[in-house]
Amino acid sequence: MFDVLYQHILKKVNITPKEWEFITQQCIPKKVRKKQYILQAGDKAEFSIFVTKGCLRSYSVDAAGEEHIVQFALEGWWIGDTSAFLTNEPASFNIDALEDTEVLLFPSEALDAIFDQVPMFERYMRLLLQGNYVAMHKRLVSAISTTAEEKYLRMQKQYPDIMQRVPQHMIASYLGLKPETLSRIRKKLASEK
Amino acid sequence: MKKIIAVIGSSTHSDSTIVSRMAALGYPLLLADQKWERVKQCILKEHPEAVVEVLDCSHECAWQADMILLYHSDEYKKLLDHIKNVVTGKIVINVVSDLQNKDVQHLLPFSKVVNTLADFSPEVVSYTISGENNQAVEQVLLLFDEIGFKSDKRNT
Numbered sequence: 066m067f068d069v070l071y072q073h074i075l076k077k078v079n080i081t082p083k084e085w086e087f088i089t090q091q092c093i094p095k096k097v098r099k100k101q102y103i104l105q106a107g108d109k110a111e112f113s114i115f116v117t118k119g120c121l122r123s124y125s126v127d128a129a130g131e132e133h134i135v136q137f138a139l140e141g142w143w144i145g146d147t148s149a150f151l152t153n154e155p156a157s158f159n160i161d162a163l164e165d166t167e168v169l170l171f172p173s174e175a176l177d178a179i180f181d182q183v184p185m186f187e188r189y190m191r192l193l194l195q196g197n198y199v200a201m202h203k204r205l206v207s208a209i210s211t212t213a214e215e216k217y218l219r220m221q222k223q224y225p226d227i228m229q230r231v232p233q234h235m236i237a238s239y240l241g242l243k244p245e246t247l248s249r250i251r252k253k254l255a256s257e258k
Numbered sequence: 259m260k261k262i263i264a265v266i267g268s269s270t271h272s273d274s275t276i277v278s279r280m281a282a283l284g285y286p287l288l289l290a291d292q293k294w295e296r297v298k299q300c301i302l303k304e305h306p307e308a309v310v311e312v313l314d315c316s317h318e319c320a321w322q323a324d325m326i327l328l329y330h331s332d333e334y335k336k337l338l339d340h341i342k343n344v345v346t347g348k349i350v351i352n353v354v355s356d357l358q359n360k361d362v363q364h365l366l367p368f369s370k371v372v373n374t375l376a377d378f379s380p381e382v383v384s385y386t387i388s389g390e391n392n393q394a395v396e397q398v399l400l401l402f403d404e405i406g407f408k409s410d411k412r413n414t
Contacts, residue, residue, distance in 0.1 A: 066343070090368045093347035096321040105259045175347065 066094055069117040070169055073141050077192050078185040087182050091175035097121075097162040104160040110149035112170040116142050119166025120230055123158045124238070134239040137163075137227050143193060163231060208241060214250050216240045262286045264319035266341065267329030268293040274300070276327065276353065279405035281308040290319040316341050325401075326350045326369075328362065338365040345369045349394045363390060370394035374402070385409055 067089050074080060080088075092115070097103050103121065104110060114121070116138045123144055124134040135158060138144035149156040150173065171179075180187045207216055217240060221228055228236065237247040263285050265277055274297040281287050281301045286309040289298060298310045313319050316337060320326055321344035328350055331337045334357050346368040353374055363371040372389035385402070387409045389395040399409055 090346060094321060094344050095324070096318070096344075098322070102259055108259050170347070172347070 066117055066167065067169070069141055070115055073115075074186070074189050078189045080183060080185050084183040084185070088179055088186065091171070091179055093170040093172070093175075095168050095170055097166045097168060099162050099165050102159060102161045103168065104146060104156050104158065106157055106159050107155045109153070110146040110156040111172055113143060113145045113147075113150060113173075113176065114138070114160070115169045115171070116140055116144065117167045117169060119168075120163040120227075121160055121166055121168070122163055122231075122235065123160045125158050132238055133241075134235055137224075137231055137235075137239065139226055139230070163235075213240070213242050213246055214253070216242070217247065217250050218254075260285045261324040262288065262322060263325050263327060264288045264290060264316075264323030265294065265327045265329060266290045266316045266320060266337065267331040269297055269329060276402075276405065276407075277301070278304070280401075281305055281310050283405060284308075287311070288313050288319040288323055290314065290316040317344060320344045320348075324348065328352050334361075335365065338362065342366055349397060351398055372398045374398070 070088075070092075071085060074085075074088075093112070095103075097119070103114065104112075104123075106125065118140055121138045121144050122134055123136045123138075123146065124132045126132055136144055144160060146156040146158045146160070148154070149158075176190075180190075207219060211219070217236075220236070220240060231239075233247060233251075234244045237244045240247070242250075260283075263280055265287060268291045269277075269289075277287060277289070277294075277297060278301050282305050284307075287301075289295075289310065289312045292312060292314055295312050298312055301308050301310050317340050320341040326341070326345055326348060342365070345366055348369055350362065350366055350369045350371045351374060352362050352371060358373075362373070363369075370389065370391040370393075372387065372391075372394050375386040375388075385407055387395060387399060387402075389398070402409065
């Protein structure tokens with residue numbers, strides 16, 4: 066249950082067994098069934114979420130009822146409505162499970178306690194935020210300056226696991242494309258092989 | 259979004275007041291003992307829209323839940339040891355168990371144990387509440403207030 070997080074942390078920083086024990090005492094283990102919500106828009110975003118097994122997605126819903134997927138999170142990924150979590154404003158996103166999923170939930174007071182007791186965890190979080198910033202920036206550039214086909218190919222290259230496990234209409238939503246457009250691109254790429 | 263409540267330990271019919279009221283208010287319930295099956299049937303008869311499930315595995319129920327209601331058990335130590343690693347950080351409400359709050363807290367050191375003292379039958383109007391974590395006590399007070407029980411005494 067905790068090992069995925071332990072390995073994830075060790076990839077970036079070193080912590081002592083005692084510090085690791087402290088971290089495991091602060092987070093809330095939770096199992097989420099497929100299609101079950103872990104956060105709904107309008108609610109308080111109480112947690113930063115680490116996925117140890119399964120797959121979550123975060124998305125918003127527009128006035129016409131259309132879903133816009135912002136992020137997928139597989140094993141070893143962090144997810145949450147960061148803006149709402151940091152500002153205490155109601156969540157803008159929904160987060161639900163695309164598969165039966167196991168997570169570790171970190172309330173802000175737990176993160177504060179860990180930052181106090183485990184200084185390297187703060188460095189770990191900083192490294193994650195830097196990586197997240199770079200990824201978001203690249204996604205923004207891609208969204209405004211690349212073709213639909215380039216977006217799809219980039220995603221295929223960058224996130225092959227997600228492409229395997231997530232339905233195509235959700236991939237289309239994540240890329241900001243209509244499902245028909247994505248279907249056309251896939252047919253074209255298949256015929257070119 | 260309503261918190262998912264796991265009900266751990268077994269039931270006598272008189273225990274069902276809290277559980278029935280929570281289900282009626284839309285709290286999804288995971289009942290971890292087949293003895294709750296009759297209560298589940300009664301709830302669904304009265305509230306067909308209620309989300310109630312008997313899972314027959316305390317560990318699984320506690321893992322999926324946001325909050326735990328602890329009821330009777332003949333083997334508390336074994337039961338709490340079984341759920342210990344999936345209730346870290348969660349509120350565990352010691353409802354009608356025969357254990358003292360400090361004993362439950364000792365067995366679940368990383369959970370927020372809240373003790374409630376009363377026979378929660380429909381006639382009961384007040385109860386006593388205590389716990390080491392003030393925030394958890396406040397949350398349980400709000401929850402119990404929502405289901406129609408007012409606390410007349412608070413011990414911390």
